[in-house]
Amino acid sequence: MGTDEVQDEIPFLDFSGEVLDDFTDERWREMCGQVRDALETHGFFVMYHDKIPKSLREDMFKAMNALFDLPEETKSKYASSKPYRSYMGESPAVPLHQSFGIDNEPGIDVDTTAQAFTNLMWPQGNPSFCETLKSVTSKMLELNYTILKMVFESFGTGKLYVPHIQGSIALFRLMKYKVPPNNEAAVGLIPHTDKNVLSILCENNVQGLEILNKDGVYVPVGVPDNASVVIVGDTLKAWSNGRLKAPKHRVMMSGNKERYSFGSFSMPKEGVATEVPNELVDDDHPLVYRPFKFSEFMAYFVNNISDDALEIYAGI
Ligand SMILES: O=C(O)CCC(=O)C(=O)O
Numbered sequence: 001m002g003t004d005e006v007q008d009e010i011p012f013l014d015f016s017g018e019v020l021d022d023f024t025d026e027r028w029r030e031m032c033g034q035v036r037d038a039l040e041t042h043g044f045f046v047m048y049h050d051k052i053p054k055s056l057r058e059d060m061f062k063a064m065n066a067l068f069d070l071p072e073e074t075k076s077k078y079a080s081s082k083p084y085r086s087y088m089g090e091s092p093a094v095p096l097h098q099s100f101g102i103d104n105e106p107g108i109d110v111d112t113t114a115q116a117f118t119n120l121m122w123p124q125g126n127p128s129f130c131e132t133l134k135s136v137t138s139k140m141l142e143l144n145y146t147i148l149k150m151v152f153e154s155f156g157t158g159k160l161y162v163p164h165i166q167g168s169i170a171l172f173r174l175m176k177y178k179v180p181p182n183n184e185a186a187v188g189l190i191p192h193t194d195k196n197v198l199s200i201l202c203e204n205n206v207q208g209l210e211i212l213n214k215d216g217v218y219v220p221v222g223v224p225d226n227a228s229v230v231i232v233g234d235t236l237k238a239w240s241n242g243r244l245k246a247p248k249h250r251v252m253m254s255g256n257k258e259r260y261s262f263g264s265f266s267m268p269k270e271g272v273a274t275e276v277p278n279e280l281v282d283d284d285h286p287l288v289y290r291p292f293k294f295s296e297f298m299a300y301f302v303n304n305i306s307d308d309a310l311e312i313y314a315g316i
């Protein structure tokens with residue numbers, strides 16, 4: 001398969017203009033159908049939108065640069081017993097990758113969390129970092145939940161959207177990938193499916209994300225600077241009774257530029273069960289996943305890492 005054919009497989013959806021603002025509009029309903037098509041066929045799409053202005057993205061990548069340049073000792077102060085929350089420094093499995101995962105404790109808003117994170121990293125204060133983080137976190141969260149609304153409406157389960165969001169949190173992750181040594185391409189992040197519900201990511205124009213297609217080929221997915229990539233996680237795949245794909249993806253690094261990405265990862269709150277809605281079960285689509293709690297699935301996964309973790313854990 002040639003590079004052009006592979007590029008043709010990447011679904012691009014245009015959400016620029018007002019489309020995300022008027023949920024009663026005809027165009028909105030049309031876009032809900034396109035979102036569902038893309039997620040059923042590919043499990044991801046690249047979306048153009050104007051929710052995060054260019055200047056804010058640039059400020060965010062500058063802020064991330066300053067954050068990851070802090071001494072290891074400072075970055076390591078951000079610690080948590082929950083998976084994917086702490087500062088994760090370089091490790092033998094992913095020597096080019098560092099990340100932070102910032103989440104909101106129940107009842108604590110995005111702004112308070114951003115302020116507490118900033119104070120920990122810069123005890124003397126860093127108001128511009130804090131404002132940028134607050135703004136990007138809340139815009140990415142809104143985008144994540146808006147795409148979920150489109151998914152729910154596209155399946156005729158719009159009435160389940162509000163209870164779903166009431167039972168959700170979103171982790172905001174900041175990631176850095178170093179330049180690979182000796183000019184050789186190297187793995188930045190090992191192949192995986194996201195375990196959460198829905199992920200939405202932006203990158204600093206240093207390409208590296210690759211998504212496995214149905215022919216078993218990793219397709220490089222560039223995310224333009226007026227766009228984000230939306231990826232279905234295992235939990236949404238399960239909710240949809242297996243209709244949506246949760247694509248395997250990885251990050252490959254090459255060239256001489258550092259890569260930065262940030263994203264919003266929505267997931268069920270502690271104790272909330274994911275269950276296939278009745279509307280998605282019929283003779284042609286018998287129930288394929290039992291109800292499960294995300295935290296219990298994660299606990300299972302970290303002890304039994306496998307590509308088929310969802311099928312083994314929750315498959316019927
Ligand atoms: O950095 C990226 O573009 C991808 C990150 C990713 O796949 C993840 O954090 O799950």
Ligand SMILES: [Fe+2]
Nearest residue numbers: 192193194249
């Ligand atoms: Fe991922």
